[in-house]
Amino acid sequence: MSLIVQKYGGTSVAGVNRIKNVAERIVGAKKAGNSVVAVVSALGGKTDELIRMAKEINPFPSDREMDMLMSTGEQMSSALLAMAVHSLGYDAISLTGGQVGIMTDDSHTKARIVSIDPEKVSKEIEIGRIVIVAGFQGVSSSRDITTLGRGGSDTTAVALAAVLKADACEIYTDVDGVYTADPRIVPEARKISVISYEEMLEMASLGAKVMQARSVEFAKKYDVPIHVRSSFNNEDGTFIVKEAKEMEEAVVRGVTVARNEAKVTLSKVPDIPGIAAKVFKNIAESNINIDMIIQNVSEHGTTDLTFTVVKSDLDKLLGTIENISKEIGIEGFKTDEDIAKVSVVGIGMKSHAGVAAIMFNALAETGINIEMISTSEIKISCVIREEYAEKAVRILHEKFELENK
Amino acid sequence: MSLIVQKYGGTSVAGVNRIKNVAERIVGAKKAGNSVVAVVSALGGKTDELIRMAKEINPFPSDREMDMLMSTGEQMSSALLAMAVHSLGYDAISLTGGQVGIMTDDSHTKARIVSIDPEKVSKEIEIGRIVIVAGFQGVSSSRDITTLGRGGSDTTAVALAAVLKADACEIYTDVDGVYTADPRIVPEARKISVISYEEMLEMASLGAKVMQARSVEFAKKYDVPIHVRSSFNNEDGTFIVKEAKEMEEAVVRGVTVARNEAKVTLSKVPDIPGIAAKVFKNIAESNINIDMIIQNVSEHGTTDLTFTVVKSDLDKLLGTIENISKEIGIEGFKTDEDIAKVSVVGIGMKSHAGVAAIMFNALAETGINIEMISTSEIKISCVIREEYAEKAVRILHEKFELENK
Numbered sequence: 028m029s030l031i032v033q034k035y036g037g038t039s040v041a042g043v044n045r046i047k048n049v050a051e052r053i054v055g056a057k058k059a060g061n062s063v064v065a066v067v068s069a070l071g072g073k074t075d076e077l078i079r080m081a082k083e084i085n086p087f088p089s090d091r092e093m094d095m096l097m098s099t100g101e102q103m104s105s106a107l108l109a110m111a112v113h114s115l116g117y118d119a120i121s122l123t124g125g126q127v128g129i130m131t132d133d134s135h136t137k138a139r140i141v142s143i144d145p146e147k148v149s150k151e152i153e154i155g156r157i158v159i160v161a162g163f164q165g166v167s168s169s170r171d172i173t174t175l176g177r178g179g180s181d182t183t184a185v186a187l188a189a190v191l192k193a194d195a196c197e198i199y200t201d202v203d204g205v206y207t208a209d210p211r212i213v214p215e216a217r218k219i220s221v222i223s224y225e226e227m228l229e230m231a232s233l234g235a236k237v238m239q240a241r242s243v244e245f246a247k248k249y250d251v252p253i254h255v256r257s258s259f260n261n262e263d264g265t266f267i268v269k270e271a272k273e274m275e276e277a278v279v280r281g282v283t284v285a286r287n288e289a290k291v292t293l294s295k296v297p298d299i300p301g302i303a304a305k306v307f308k309n310i311a312e313s314n315i316n317i318d319m320i321i322q323n324v325s326e327h328g329t330t331d332l333t334f335t336v337v338k339s340d341l342d343k344l345l346g347t348i349e350n351i352s353k354e355i356g357i358e359g360f361k362t363d364e365d366i367a368k369v370s371v372v373g374i375g376m377k378s379h380a381g382v383a384a385i386m387f388n389a390l391a392e393t394g395i396n397i398e399m400i401s402t403s404e405i406k407i408s409c410v411i412r413e414e415y416a417e418k419a420v421r422i423l424h425e426k427f428e429l430e431n432k
Numbered sequence: 433m434s435l436i437v438q439k440y441g442g443t444s445v446a447g448v449n450r451i452k453n454v455a456e457r458i459v460g461a462k463k464a465g466n467s468v469v470a471v472v473s474a475l476g477g478k479t480d481e482l483i484r485m486a487k488e489i490n491p492f493p494s495d496r497e498m499d500m501l502m503s504t505g506e507q508m509s510s511a512l513l514a515m516a517v518h519s520l521g522y523d524a525i526s527l528t529g530g531q532v533g534i535m536t537d538d539s540h541t542k543a544r545i546v547s548i549d550p551e552k553v554s555k556e557i558e559i560g561r562i563v564i565v566a567g568f569q570g571v572s573s574s575r576d577i578t579t580l581g582r583g584g585s586d587t588t589a590v591a592l593a594a595v596l597k598a599d600a601c602e603i604y605t606d607v608d609g610v611y612t613a614d615p616r617i618v619p620e621a622r623k624i625s626v627i628s629y630e631e632m633l634e635m636a637s638l639g640a641k642v643m644q645a646r647s648v649e650f651a652k653k654y655d656v657p658i659h660v661r662s663s664f665n666n667e668d669g670t671f672i673v674k675e676a677k678e679m680e681e682a683v684v685r686g687v688t689v690a691r692n693e694a695k696v697t698l699s700k701v702p703d704i705p706g707i708a709a710k711v712f713k714n715i716a717e718s719n720i721n722i723d724m725i726i727q728n729v730s731e732h733g734t735t736d737l738t739f740t741v742v743k744s745d746l747d748k749l750l751g752t753i754e755n756i757s758k759e760i761g762i763e764g765f766k767t768d769e770d771i772a773k774v775s776v777v778g779i780g781m782k783s784h785a786g787v788a789a790i791m792f793n794a795l796a797e798t799g800i801n802i803e804m805i806s807t808s809e810i811k812i813s814c815v816i817r818e819e820y821a822e823k824a825v826r827i828l829h830e831k832f833e834l835e836n837k
Contacts, residue, residue, distance in 0.1 A: 043488045077508070083448045085515040092518070095526050096511035099504035103482070106501035110490040113497070121500050125530075126575060170531060 029194040030152070031056055034066040034162065034184035038201040039258035040104050041071025049258060050111035052199075053157055057117060062152045064191065066162040066184040067108050069100025090135035094164075094174045097136075098124070101161035101180070109159045119157040122147065124164035125172065129183065131165035137176035138165060143190045152191075160187065178239025185242045189249035196246070198238060198255045204264030205230065205237050205255060207429040208282045212417045215430035219280060220263070223270040226280045226372050229406045233370040234285035243267065270374055278375035278382060279427040284416050285368045288318060288335040290398070291344065293351070295329040295358035306332060306351055313347045315340045318368075319401045319410065329358075333399065335410065338364060366398070367416035370408040371423055383407050389426040395419055434599040435557070436461055439471040439567065439589035443606040444663035445509050446476025454663060455516035457604075458562055462522060467557045469596065471567040471589040472513055474505025495540035499569075499579045502541075503529070506566035506585070514564045524562040527552065529569035530577065534588065536570035542581035543570060548595045557596075565592065583644025590647045594654035601651070603643060603660045609669030610635065610642050610660060612834040613687040617822045620835035624685060625668070628675040631685045631777050634811045638775040639690035648672065675779055683780035683787060684832040689821050690773045693723060693740040695803070696749065698756070700734040700763035711737060711756055718752045720745045723773075724806040724815065734763075740804065740815065743769060771803065772821035775813040776828055788812050794831040800824055 033053065040046050049065075056063045077096050081088045088096075105121035112119035128144030151158045162180025165173050175182050181198060188196035205227065208216040222230070224247035231240040237255055246253050246267065256264030296302060303322065310317060315336055323331040336344055341362060348360055376382050386407055390397055395418070399410035411419055424430065438458065445451050454470075461468045482501050486493045493501075510526035517524035533549030556563045567585025570578050580587050586603060593601035610632065613621040627635070629652035636645040642660055651658050651672065661669030701707060708727065715722060720741055728736040741749055746767060753765055781787050791812055795802055800823070804815035816824055829835065 043485065046489060080448065080512060081515055084451060084512055085519040088515045089518055092511045092514045092526060095514070095528075096508060099508045099511075102507075103501060103504045106497045106504075107485060107489055109497045109500075110486055110493045113494055114490040121497060123500075123577075172528075 028060055028062060030062045030064070030191060031195045031197060032064045032066065032184050032188040032191065032193045033197045033199060034180055035068065035199045035258060036180065036201065037068040037071040037074065039199050040067055040108065046104070046107055046111050049199075050108060050115055052258065053108075053112060054115045054117050057157055064148060064152070064158045064160060064187060064193070065108065066160045066180055066187065067101060067104045068162050068180040069097075070104050073100040073103070091171060094135045094172050097174050098161070098164040098172045101163050105159045105161040112157055112159070117157055118155060119159055120151055121159040121161065122151075123161045124183070125166040125170070127160050127187070129165035129186070131167055131173045131175070133167040133169065133171065133173065135171070135173055138167065138173035140165060140175070140182065140186050143186055145190045148187070148191065176241075178242055181238055181242035182245055185245045185249075185251050185253065188251045189245070193251070196251050196253050198253060199258035200237060200255060201257065201259070202237060203257045203260070203262060205235060205267075206281070208420055208424045209235075209284070212284070212420050213282075213424045216424065217430055219265050221266045221268060221271075221274065222280055223274055223374050224267060225270065225405055226374055227267045229370070229372040229403070230281055230283055233283040233368070233372065233406065233408065234287075235281070235283050238267075274374060276375065277373060278379045279371045279373040279429065280375075281372050282420050282423045282427070282429065283370050283372065284420050285370075286413060286416065287338055288366065288368055289338045289341055290333060290335050290363040290366050290410065291360060292363075293332045293348070293357050293360045296332045297355060298325040298328055298330040302355055303332065305355055309351050309354070310344070310347055313343055315344055315347065319399045319408070321399050335366070335368070335399070365413045366410050367413040367419075368408050368410050369416060369419045369423065370406050371427060372406045374405045376405050376407075385426060386423060389422050390419060393418065393422050433465055433467060435467045435469070435596060436600045436602060437469045437471065437589050437593040437596065437598045438602045438604060439585055440473065440604045440663060441585065441606065442473040442476040442479065444604050445472055445513065451509070451512055451516050454604075455513060455520055457663065458513075458517060459520045459522050462562055469553060469557070469563045469565060469592060469598070470513065471565045471585055471592065472506060472509045473567050473585040474502075475509050478505040478508070496576060499540045499577050502579050503566070503569040503577045506568050510564045510566040517562055517564070522562055523560060524564055525556055526564040526566065527556075528566045529588070530571040530575070532565050532592070534570035534591070536572055536578045536580070538572040538574065538576065538578065540576070540578055543572065543578035545570060545580070545587065545591050548591055550595045553592070553596060581646075583647055586643055586647035587650055590650045590654075590656050590658065593656045594650070598656070601656050601658050603658060604663035605642060605660060606662065606664070607642060608662045608665070608667060610640060610672075611686070613825055613829045614640075614689070617689070617825050618687075618829045621829065622835055624670050626671045626673060626676075626679065627685055628679055628779050629672060630675065630810055631779055632672045634775070634777040634808070635686055635688055638688040638773070638777065638811065638813065639692075640686070640688050642670075643672075679779060681780065682778060683784045684776045684778040684834065685780075686777050687825050687828045687832070687834065688775050688777065689825050690775075691818060691821065692743055693771065693773055694743045694746055695738060695740050695768040695771050695815065696765060697736055697738045697768075698753070698762050698765045699736050701737050702760060703730040703733055703735040707760055708737065710760055714756050714759070715749070715752055718748055720749055720752065724804045724813070726804050738804065740771070740773070770818045771815050772818040772824075773813050773815050774821060774824045774828065775811050776832060777811040779810045781810050781812075790831060791828060794827050795824060798823060798827050
């Protein structure tokens with residue numbers, strides 16, 4: 028008998044009828060002879076409703092109380108889903124994160140899982156019950172309720188699959204799987220049937236929204252095979268697995284675009300050894316992540332330092348730049364939010380040279396200027412003007428022939 | 433410094449503005465130099481919304497899952513209330529029933545409190561925090577979430593006041609206190625300033641809806657002084673306290689009416705010693721509470737047995753009567769739902785004779801027939817036709833001069 032962990036996102040349980048459909052799907056897996064653990068998100072729209080109420084009451088609600096509030100969403104949907112399973116004549120029990128024994132650190136609203144005690148879930152499985160777990164939540168060592176941040180229910184599912192040594196971890200969502208590019212931009216985009224953890228990680232952090240990078244990291248670490256698929260049909264979706272030899276045949280797996288970054292340029296930074304380190308140490312201490320960095324050629328003992336950060340961190344960054352200015356002296360700075368980052372991803376790059384050249388050429392031929400470049404073993408990213416973002420994605424998708432199997 | 437436990441009902445926190453008002457009231461008590469523990473119900477209307485969703489998904493939801501679902505209502509309002517207190521610049525923390533350490537038995541949807549560990553709340557009070565407790569809920573020994581049934585948040589408040597040895601327990605509601613009669617029936621009804629636990633218990637179980645009998649029992653057992661008052665003004669409400677000598681001056685404290693009972697008559701029951709015992713043992717085993725009982729004079733070796741039960745138990749009773757019929761043989765039975773029970777309550781009755789006579793006379797003079805009577809040391813109840821219920825209440829209120837202080 029196999030053990031399957033399934034995860035259902037908010038859109039999959041938005042409303043009574045969808046909850047009933049999910050219950051049928053769960054019972055289907057059970058009827059097929061599997062033990063089933065289903066992790067569920069809050070009812071679609073519920074989370075936004077709770078945030079709106081909180082902000083009306085307090086524009087800056089405390090993280091601890093936000094977790095107390097938000098965690099009710101998943102508790103609610105898990106109870107309703109258990110009731111729906113009961114009405115199909117199957118035994119089920121809903122459990123909160125705390126009842127499952129998901130222990131986290133105390134970083135409210137973005138807690139990290141420290142440990143999971145599998146005993147309770149295992150016991151319920153053993154007596155034949157379907158276990159419905161409230162996703163996205165855990166408890167800290169002081170028994171405060173915590174939440175795991177964006178994509179938290181995915182993390183709950185993957186972590187449970189790891190600790191329970193599940194045979195499969197199915198992530199049900201409102202799309203059919205992971206695509207070679209966003210189908211809204213590239214109509215020829217193709218569903219990817221198999222992708223490696225590394226590729227998926229790059230895709231996720233570069234803008235593909237199907238799964239959060241964090242849960243993929245977790246899956247990679249504990250070698251949990253994942254199947255991302257739609258809760259609205261029975262088609263196979265995308266399998267996310269450990270790297271396999273034959274996967275290298277495809278040089279590029281997909282093209283992504285991210286529009287959530289801004290470019291920041293510090294001008295006339297003294298060009299002395301150790302200055303860049305000081306700058307980025309200051310920024311890191313403000314808990315701001317830097318993505319790409321360029322340092323211009325030095326002129327007259329000063330240099331320009333350009334880097335990208337997530338737009339939502341810009342406000343925080345301004346204070347930090349003032350400190351930097353005081354400490355080391357710079358002439359000024361400017362920010363630019365009208366950029367996009369297009370990337371090509373594929374583990375085939377490891378053994379195929381020339382991918383960068385093809386990419387740069389393709390953009391150049393189309394008249395798109397590349398402002399910044401960063402590369403890793405399995406991806407190449409270029410910062411361009413935001414207005415050319417979709418055009419660039421389409422050109423690259425075509426050049427790397429991603430529409431063909 | 434005094435410790436005050438406050439309880440706010442659902443109408444007091446129905447909506448953002450009311451939550452803010454409650455926060456102001458809590459902070460007011462804190463500013464006045466008190467430690468404050470506030471117990472809160474679910475946002476008005478929330479409970480019905482959750483029940484509706486559950487029933488749409490499963491007409492017969494399991495009690496355990498209902499508790500899982502319903503408990504989110506109070507968790508939500510406690511978090512929102514804590515945020516509202518924060519926005520007034522005061523430190524507060526919300527706690528679920530489980531976090532407070534409210535241990536119950538495992539009778540889901542109507543659990544009874546077994547113990548409360550005061551440590552967590554005491555620690556939070558000590559460091560100066562306002563503690564906001566999600567009412568109505570606890571956890572069983574298997575760490576399942578339980579709820580305390582109707583009026584459960586009152587019970588949470590009273591139990592916390594008892595275990596914390598609070599100086600006061602204030603029950604905030606949408607009425608000004610306990611009245612000598614329902615003001616919608618008797619416009620001259622007067623707010624009672626002080627009432628004994630015993631009187632309040634009788635009033636509650638006889639139909640006054642301000643507090644559930646169960647939480648009054650709890651208060652009596654642990655001698656917790658209660659102040660029932662409105663959350664919409666600053667007037668004193670009704671103090672519920674231990675019996676005091678001077679309280680006996682008022683012979684009758686109030687008049688109540690209950691319409692939730694039905695009369696059941698078993699006809700031609702064999703009049704043999706032990707038969708009534710058999711009948712009522714059968715009924716008790718079905719978990720149905722009998723209120724009043726009359727046994728008619730025996731004729732030809734059989735007798736009629738009449739009693740009242742809560743209307744909602746009638747369905748359950750029918751099965752039981754069939755068993756009784758098989759076991760001991762009766763001719764038949766009839767039920768009558770068109771009755772009302774009017775009662776007068778007052779500890780003064782203990783030392784004043786003639787109250788019953790005044791009551792019976794008053795009803796007789798008005799042409800109201802008394803069908804059943806039951807009495808205790810501090811109350812007299814009469815079953816009458818339901819159509820005369822309001823008339824009877826008005827007459828009795830007048831005869832016992834309850835409109836005068």
